[in-house]
Amino acid sequence: MTQRARIYADNAATSQMSEAAKKAMTQTMEDCFGNASSLHKEGRQAAAVLSKSRKIMAEYLNAEPREIYFTSGGSESVNQAVMTGVKFALAKNKKHIISTKIEHHAVLHTLGKLEKQGFEITLLGVGGNGIVNPAELGNAVREDTAFVTVMYANNEIGTIQPLEEIGQICKERQIMLHTDAVQAGGHINIDVLKENIDMLSLSAHKFNGPKGAGVLYCRKNITPERLIWGGAHEGGRRAGTENIPGIASMAAAFEENCLNIEKNAGYILKLRDRLISGLSKIPGAVVNGDLKNRLPGNVNMCFEGVEGEALLLMLDMRGIAASSGSACTSGSLDPSHVLLAIGRSHEVAHGSLRLSLSHYNTDEEIDYITETVPKLVETLRNMSPVWEKIQKNKK
Numbered sequence: 001m002t003q004r005a006r007i008y009a010d011n012a013a014t015s016q017m018s019e020a021a022k023k024a025m026t027q028t029m030e031d032c033f034g035n036a037s038s039l040h041k042e043g044r045q046a047a048a049v050l051s052k053s054r055k056i057m058a059e060y061l062n063a064e065p066r067e068i069y070f071t072s073g074g075s076e077s078v079n080q081a082v083m084t085g086v087k088f089a090l091a092k093n094k095k096h097i098i099s100t101k102i103e104h105h106a107v108l109h110t111l112g113k114l115e116k117q118g119f120e121i122t123l124l125g126v127g128g129n130g131i132v133n134p135a136e137l138g139n140a141v142r143e144d145t146a147f148v149t150v151m152y153a154n155n156e157i158g159t160i161q162p163l164e165e166i167g168q169i170c171k172e173r174q175i176m177l178h179t180d181a182v183q184a185g186g187h188i189n190i191d192v193l194k195e196n197i198d199m200l201s202l203s204a205h206k207f208n209g210p211k212g213a214g215v216l217y218c219r220k221n222i223t224p225e226r227l228i229w230g231g232a233h234e235g236g237r238r239a240g241t242e243n244i245p246g247i248a249s250m251a252a253a254f255e256e257n258c259l260n261i262e263k264n265a266g267y268i269l270k271l272r273d274r275l276i277s278g279l280s281k282i283p284g285a286v287v288n289g290d291l292k293n294r295l296p297g298n299v300n301m302c303f304e305g306v307e308g309e310a311l312l313l314m315l316d317m318r319g320i321a322a323s324s325g326s327a328c329t330s331g332s333l334d335p336s337h338v339l340l341a342i343g344r345s346h347e348v349a350h351g352s353l354r355l356s357l358s359h360y361n362t363d364e365e366i367d368y369i370t371e372t373v374p375k376l377v378e379t380l381r382n383m384s385p386v387w388e389k390i391q392k393n394k395k
């Protein structure tokens, strides 16, 4: 077999750093090692990088620089946002929180902890299309509802949620709204003002930035709850010497991606749709999640009678990096909570494959994936007692 270059199609798990992000990181490491809290020249240089990065992050969210808090990534931002929601609830003597069944575990596990502490949590279901119905959210609101957290775009099936409508409901009912926008940031346009978003979480490594850097946007009338106590960094809301190279690199990646959103999305969307239509020819294949309100790079399909993990490993041997769901759930044998929420059976959900594309993917790569997956699905089905049974039952 001739050696071919690897194909990376797992951008929802993490993305490769852009040249702009790498350059910003190495340059900052070389030229700007100071502590942003120091008063001398080196410190002032670091503080200037911090302030420039804050301005960039704010600009492309339609926020103000003072509303941007730097964190270590998506999970930390989400945790801080939820705990800020809790602080708001306690201040108003309320105890009801609304979220969805398709959230990332960063949200679901934090809410699980709160439930044990006496908060009441409603997790909204989604339709077969993987999208929350805003009317259902409106109906779930109670007198004692204080906080809503709904993700912007889903990490497994790529569905984009109706944040503007959700934001409107929360504004009218004076409920605090957070959105986990880790999959959306740098990939689709976000406007926190237009969408009435109070808090929003981002993670740099999901938009071609580095790992270990993230943002919590927090509307100016809200003081985020501290998770980490110590110095007066980040307006006293997040202690710890700032990760200047990571933050500068994140801002460079975000700016570049946001300036190219239309161009990249148009390009990636064509690859995605070609891949979906190619793989849909596989007998018994189903696409998971809405086809229209969907991240440009997300392909998620189920192939009945196939073990997703086995397919993933065989693809890996053929040079294709994919995922069988979210990276956090692989390693466990439970089927994806997102696929179950859109109504897939346990058996079908086990045969899921996620290919998440970026602007670094090429037409030629899509051709190769489209040729390879059907062969592997057939090989696996020929070895599968489950598939044999399904075929028998159909007769």
Ligand SMILES: *Cc1c(COP(=O)(O)O)cnc(C)c1O
Pocket: 012, 013, 072, 073, 074, 075, 076, 078, 104, 106, 151, 153, 154, 155, 180, 181, 182, 183, 203, 204, 205, 206, 214
């Ligand atoms: C990746 C991801 C997170 C967690 O971000 P980290 O930077 O890995 O902590 C949270 N939410 C969603 C939707 C994600 O995709």
